[in-house]
Amino acid sequence: MSERLLVLVRHGQSEWNLKNLFTGWRDPDLTALGVEEATRAGARLKAEGYQFDLAFTSELSRAQKTLDLALNELGQTDLPVIKDVALNERDYGDLSGLNKDDARAKWGEEQVHVWRRSYDVPPPGGESLKDTVARTLPYYVTEILPKVLQGNRVLVAAHGNSLRALIMVLEKHTPETIMKRELATGAPVIYRLKADSTVESITDLAG
Numbered sequence: 001m002s003e004r005l006l007v008l009v010r011h012g013q014s015e016w017n018l019k020n021l022f023t024g025w026r027d028p029d030l031t032a033l034g035v036e037e038a039t040r041a042g043a044r045l046k047a048e049g050y051q052f053d054l055a056f057t058s059e060l061s062r063a064q065k066t067l068d069l070a071l072n073e074l075g076q077t078d079l080p081v082i083k084d085v086a087l088n089e090r091d092y093g094d095l096s097g098l099n100k101d102d103a104r105a106k107w108g109e110e111q112v113h114v115w116r117r118s119y120d121v122p123p124p125g126g127e128s129l130k131d132t133v134a135r136t137l138p139y140y141v142t143e144i145l146p147k148v149l150q151g152n153r154v155l156v157a158a159h160g161n162s163l164r165a166l167i168m169v170l171e172k173h174t175p176e177t178i179m180k181r182e183l184a185t186g187a188p189v190i191y192r193l194k195a196d197s198t199v200e201s202i203t204d205l206a207g
């Protein structure tokens with residue numbers, strides 16, 4: 001029987017997560033803690049007995065490095081890896097590089113929360129979650145999902161908001177409930193899919 005296994009993991013802490021800066025498409029490296037989180041993610045997956053046939057990641061180094069570190073722990077450094085811009089973080093536009101607390105002081109707590117977590121209000125010059133879904137979902141449907149349904153065990157290392165875009169569909173969130181769905185760095189979320197591509201089970205390896 002096919003496993004139909006899909007594991008999503010957000011990259012480990014980045015330099016800009018640590019500095020509390022809006023990151024989006026900017027390309028900071030992982031911190032030492034981020035390296036540790038990514039390594040731990042791979043070790044957790046290995047301890048639970050997971051192995052993979054294929055991996056996907058974004059074109060940003062924090063996600064690629066997280067994947068490399070996890071695969072190293074899994075003993076799967078030769079796994080085929082597909083990198084695509086469709087899995088990049090949500091573009092934060094003009095907010096990229098700004099400090100989140102400075103932004104709250106300038107535009108107010110509520111406005112910044114709306115930019116960060118609302119479904120369809122984009123930050124100035126950037127993408128809303130809805131815009132992000134519009135590029136990640138077609139990629140998921142055409143490139144990732146068919147591989148899972150064919151029986152490949154698939155690992156995806158990407159970003160808080162590009163993964164929330166996929167999770168919105170997988171977990172059937174509404175624009176309201178997705179606002180509260182946070183994803184911890186380096187914490188794999190394991191989905192088993194049914195043959196009709198809906199979710200059979202979810203296991204969160206957070207903590």
Ligand SMILES: O=C(O)[C@@H](CO)OP(=O)(O)O
Pocket residue numbers: 017021022023024025089092116160161
């Ligand atoms: O800065 C970013 O790109 C994201 C993810 O770290 O931040 P936020 O949680 O504000 O969407």
